[in-house]
């Protein structure tokens with residue numbers, strides 16, 4: 001602990017109610033993890049109560065040069081909440097109110113600690129939903145969704161968190177209150193600071209309120225399971241589906257290795273020669289969705305297509321989605337320390353990506369399992385290996401580096417939804433050039449001149 005930390009703890013105790021903080025290591029320990037499984041012990045945990053209390057905390061942290069790391073529920077996979085430089089974890093578990101639902105203007109205003117599912121429930125009572133749908137929706141928070149620009153299967157039709165947020169209230173590293181955005185669906189006054197803050201992983205400001213854009217719930221949906229004899233066949237079908245005018249509300253891809261795993265834990269019957277599977281979902285009005293379905297089926301049927309099945313009931317739809325959503329945890333059982341990337345390429349380049357990944361898997365003798373949100377070109381690339389195994393370490397890093405090189409060569413990007421945090425920050429320079437990095441550092445400097453907001457994340461330096 002640096003010389004100022006004991007004095008900071010004293011000042012914290014002096015200024016805050018004892019219910020609002022913890023400083024005992026045993027009570028702070030659990031707040032040092034996220035789903036990256038990295039850990040560092042924070043010096044204190046403060047439970048956010050309201051905007052003014054957070055401002056008071058920021059002033060204190062600035063005076064003592066103590067880092068502040070905002071935390072939702074720590075489901076993030078890249079270590080963005082891990083307090084590598086110590087400091088205060090600011091937990092939003094008590095700031096979890098839905099402030100207002102305004103169906104006439106299709107918006108909902110909420111505090112950052114509310115879960116994604118709670119937002120969906122509140123919106124559904126008025127016939128709406130909020131499109132971002134990470135698989136972790138039951139536990140992850142709005143603050144985390146905003147800071148990571150999280151998304152899920154629905155992004156292919158409805159966009160990500162960035163596309164579905166109208167405005168924010170936040171506190172910058174200088175302790176200033178900043179209101180961004182509008183309460184309307186159009187607005188072009190000034191720079192778009194809302195989109196800048198979303199995805200900035202808590203490094204530019206602490207979000208205390210958000211205005212979310214709601215979408216009417218569709219009347220109905222249809223779900224297809226399409227099996228191909230090869231990954232190439234499925235990848236080509238994805239590109240073809242995305243090139244025609246009907247946009248599915250989900251277009252998920254599962255490769256052969258993942259199909260073989262599904263056979264082990266799910267009751268779904270799959271042909272023995274299945275080489276890849278697509279899940280395609282369409283939503284809309286009763287009278288139009290079946291026309292759309294025929295168009296998708298015609299486009300998806302190519303020479304590699306083995307079978308197309310439509311889920312006949314809500315139970316069958318649920319079973320398909322549960323199978324898809326159980327893939328990541330199932331892989332964790334096989335390889336607890338697997339490396340899970342979430343790269344993105346333009347959809348027409350998915351076939352080259354899949355071929356390249358097969359070649360890298362053979363070259364490095366590392367099993368690679370791929371599945372994900374193919375409609376966005378966002379593929380979860382799972383390297384089933386143990387990065388802590390010393391004899392494998394160099395090989396794994398070399399393979400990962402080649403995966404990223406391949407993605408960038410295909411005009412892709414290193415992360416679609418999981419963010420950078422700690423685990424990917426050394427690769428950022430592969431994608432962003434020096435000019436971009438310099439501009440980003442200058443922006444950070446304006447928002448947080450003392451570098452107290454989530455330091456050590458997102459950028460290599």
Ligand SMILES: Cc1cc2nc3c(=O)[nH]c(=O)nc-3n(C[C@H](O)[C@H](O)[C@H](O)COP(=O)(O)OP(=O)(O)OC[C@H]3O[C@@H](n4cnc5c(N)ncnc54)[C@H](O)[C@@H]3O)c2cc1C
Nearest residue numbers: 072073074075076080135141143144145147151202207417
């Ligand atoms: C089983 C499982 C499935 C998942 N599926 C998906 C998926 O389908 N799609 C997807 O995108 N992600 C997925 N994730 C990753 C994760 O759930 C999301 O990134 C989620 O949005 C993180 O929310 P959180 O509340 O856990 O945030 P945390 O992990 O606690 O924090 C994430 C980031 O948000 C910042 N932050 C939190 N609150 C604030 C605030 N108020 N102000 C400023 N910054 C803040 C933190 O500093 C950190 O940078 C999954 C994770 C798990 C464990």
